[in-house]
Amino acid sequence: MRTRVKICGVTRKQDAVAAARAGADAIGFVFYEPSPRYVTPDAARDLVNALPAFVSATGLFVNPEAQFVESVLSQVPLDLLQFHGDETPEFCDSFGMRWIKAVRVRQSSDIADAFRDYCHASGLLVDAWDPDKYGGTGQAFNWSLIPDSRPLPLILAGGLASDNVSRAVAQVRPWAVDVSGGVERSKGIKDVEKITDFINEVHRVDETD
Template sequence: MRTRVKICGVTRKQDAVAAASAGADAIGFVFYEPSPRYVTAEVARELVSALPPFVSATGLFVNPDAEFVRQILSEVPLDLLQFHGDESPEFCNSFGMRWIKAVRVRQSQDIENAFRDYAKASGLLVDAWDPDKYGGTGQAFNWSLIPETRPMPLILAGGLASDNVFRAVAEVRPWAVDVSGGVESSKGIKDDVKITDFINEVHRVDETD
């Protein structure tokens, strides 16, 4: 199975193009104003328009109002929603679109519970726990907490970069990996070389299988 790659927190057109050219399967846009990677609907619409076919545009939200999500969807042609806060399953499922749910992991039971509670999700993203941050921590977590039995695709995030993603994919065997800070030169500014190195490392695992 080929491991998919999502480059998240893209804020510039050249970074979106570089990620797609390097082989990214999805690009993430953060609609959460406290984030240093936040983009407006206007900026996101321009970035999505620069993407080639078959690269998915993903919108990341953290505890949003339903009206805010609908407003973004009316202005930006997103392919997938990503909920990174404490949203209920009913809320996530209320927009008539495919969605994934992020869970911050402290113990294995957090993942098991999310698989059960968010059963209608297209996938579950597992990230490091931080009491003050909803993702984007730059920290990895104990991958051994991830169960081998997974009722839906699992996306691995949290502290990934080119120097550890080979081991992460080889050990966890996720459906996809999600990276933001690990391919940046500064917050919200992606680095072309880091993006390429990261994606090459992911593909290297697939090639050695």
């Protein structure tokens, strides 16, 4: 199975295009104003329209009002929604679109509970726990907490970079990996060489299986 790659927190058109050309399957755009990687709907529309065919545009939200999500969707041609806060399954399911849910992991039961509660999701993203942040911590977590039984596609995030992603893919065997800070020069500014190295490392593991 080929491991998919999502490059998240993109804020510049050249970074979105470079990530797609390097082989990214999905690009993430953050619609959460406290984040240093936040993009406005106007900016995101231009970024999404620059993407080539077959690269998915994902919109990341954290505890949004439904009206805000609907406003973004009316302006930006997103393919997938990503909910990274404390949203209920009913809320996530209310927009008539495919969605994934992020869970911050402290113990294995966090993942098992999320698989059960968010069973209508298109995937479950597992990330490092931080009491003050809903993501983008740059920290990995104990991958051995991830169960082998996975009723949904599992997306691995948290502290990934080119120097550890091959080990992560080999150990966890996720459906996809999600990276933001690990391929940046500064927050929101991606590094093309780091993106390319990261994707190459993922593909290297796939090719040796």
